[in-house]
Amino acid sequence: MEETADLLPESLQPANEPFDVASKKLSCGQITNEEDESLDKKNKCCSDIVSDSNYKTGLNCHQEDQRRTSLVASIVEVVASHDAPTRRTIDLGHGSDLIYIQRFLPFQKSWTFFDYLDKHIPWTRPTIRVFGRSCLQPRDTCYVASSGLTPLVYSGYRPDAYSWDDFPPLKEILDAICEALPGSRFNSLLLNRYKGANDYVGWHADDEKLYGATPEIASLSLGCERDFVLKKKKLQDSSLEKRGDGGPANKRLKRSSSGEEDQHSFALKHGSLLVMRGYTQKDWIHSVPKRAKAEGTRINLTFRLVL
Ligand SMILES: O=C(O)CCC(=O)C(=O)O
Numbered sequence: 001m002e003e004t005a006d007l008l009p010e011s012l013q014p015a016n017e018p019f020d021v022a023s024k025k026l027s028c029g030q031i032t033n034e035e036d037e038s039l040d041k042k043n044k045c046c047s048d049i050v051s052d053s054n055y056k057t058g059l060n061c062h063q064e065d066q067r068r069t070s071l072v073a074s075i076v077e078v079v080a081s082h083d084a085p086t087r088r089t090i091d092l093g094h095g096s097d098l099i100y101i102q103r104f105l106p107f108q109k110s111w112t113f114f115d116y117l118d119k120h121i122p123w124t125r126p127t128i129r130v131f132g133r134s135c136l137q138p139r140d141t142c143y144v145a146s147s148g149l150t151p152l153v154y155s156g157y158r159p160d161a162y163s164w165d166d167f168p169p170l171k172e173i174l175d176a177i178c179e180a181l182p183g184s185r186f187n188s189l190l191l192n193r194y195k196g197a198n199d200y201v202g203w204h205a206d207d208e209k210l211y212g213a214t215p216e217i218a219s220l221s222l223g224c225e226r227d228f229v230l231k232k233k234k235l236q237d238s239s240l241e242k243r244g245d246g247g248p249a250n251k252r253l254k255r256s257s258s259g260e261e262d263q264h265s266f267a268l269k270h271g272s273l274l275v276m277r278g279y280t281q282k283d284w285i286h287s288v289p290k291r292a293k294a295e296g297t298r299i300n301l302t303f304r305l306v307l
C-alpha cells in the first residue's frame with residue numbers, strides 16, 4: 001500500500017446527520033441509518049403496543065393470553081428481521097467484486113468489541129513516507145499476524161506483529177468471518193483507529209506482493225460510520241501495466257468506457273463487513289476520506305492472507 005495524500009472530490013461530501021441511538025452509547029456524528037431509525041420507530045411502536053395491552057381490553061383471560069402471545073411473537077419477528085444481516089454482492093466488473101454484509105455482527109456485540117479494542121490494543125501512530133516525505137500516519141494502527149509470515153511493509157513502515165493469542169476477542173471475530181466466508185483463509189490483521197473527523201486513509205491499494213495477485217480482504221467496521229470510496233485505477237496506474245505485464249490489465253481496464261461506474265462510495269455501518277475480492281486491489285484504489293461530521297471514533301479491522 002503506497003498511500004497518497006487525501007484528494008477528496010467535493011462531490012463526495014455526504015449529507016451527514018447526527019446519529020443518536022438512545023441508550024445505545026455514543027452520538028458520534030454518524031450518518032443516520034434509515035434502517036436503524038425505522039427499527040427505533042418499530043421498537044417504540046412495539047413497546048407502545050405492550051403497554052397498551054395492559055389497558056382494559058374487554059377480552060377474557062384466555063383471549064388476552066392469546067393476544068399477548070401473538071403480540072410477543074410479532075415483536076420478536078420485527079426485531080429479529082431487523083437484526084438479521086443483509087448480504088449484498090457488488091460486481092465491479094472485469095473480475096473485481098465486493099461483498100457488503102450489513103449487521104454482520106449484532107449491534108451491542110459490536111460495541112463490546114469496540115470497547116475492548118479501543119482499550120486493549122497497543123495503538124501507535126507511526127511516521128510513514130508519502131511521496132518521499134515523512135509524515136505522521138493520519139490514524140492509529142496495530143498489526144497482528146501468525147508467526148513466521150513475511151513481514152508487512154507499507155509506506156516505508158514495518159509494523160511489529162502481535163500474536164493472535166494476545167487479543168482473544170480477535171480470534172472470535174476471525175472465526176465469525178471464516179464462517180461467513182466458507183473457503184476463505186486469513187492469517188494477518190491490520191487494525192486502524194480513526195479518532196475523529198480529521199483521521200483518514202488516503203487513496204491506495206493493498207497490492208503488496210505478499211498478498212498475491214488476487215487477495216481477499218475482509219474489513220470489519222466498528223463505531224462511527226465513515227465513507228469508504230473506491231475509484232477505478234487509470235490504465236497507467238495499474239500495477240500490471242507498471243510491471244510491463246500489460247496484457248490482462250489492459251484487457252480488464254480498457255473496457256471501462258462501457259458506462260460502468262468508475263467510482264463507488266459506501267457508508268460503512270457499525271458492525272458491517274466489507275469484503276474486497278478478485279482484482280479489486282489491482283484495478284481499483286480505495287480511501288476513507290476526512291469527513292467533517294464524523295466526530296466519533298471508528299475502529300477498522302482488515303483481515304488478510306499473507307501467502
Ligand atoms: O478503514 C477502512 O475501512 C479501510 C482501511 C484500509 O484501507 C487499510 O487498512 O488498508
Ligand SMILES: [Fe+2]
Pocket residue numbers: 001204205206286
Ligand atoms: Fe486498504
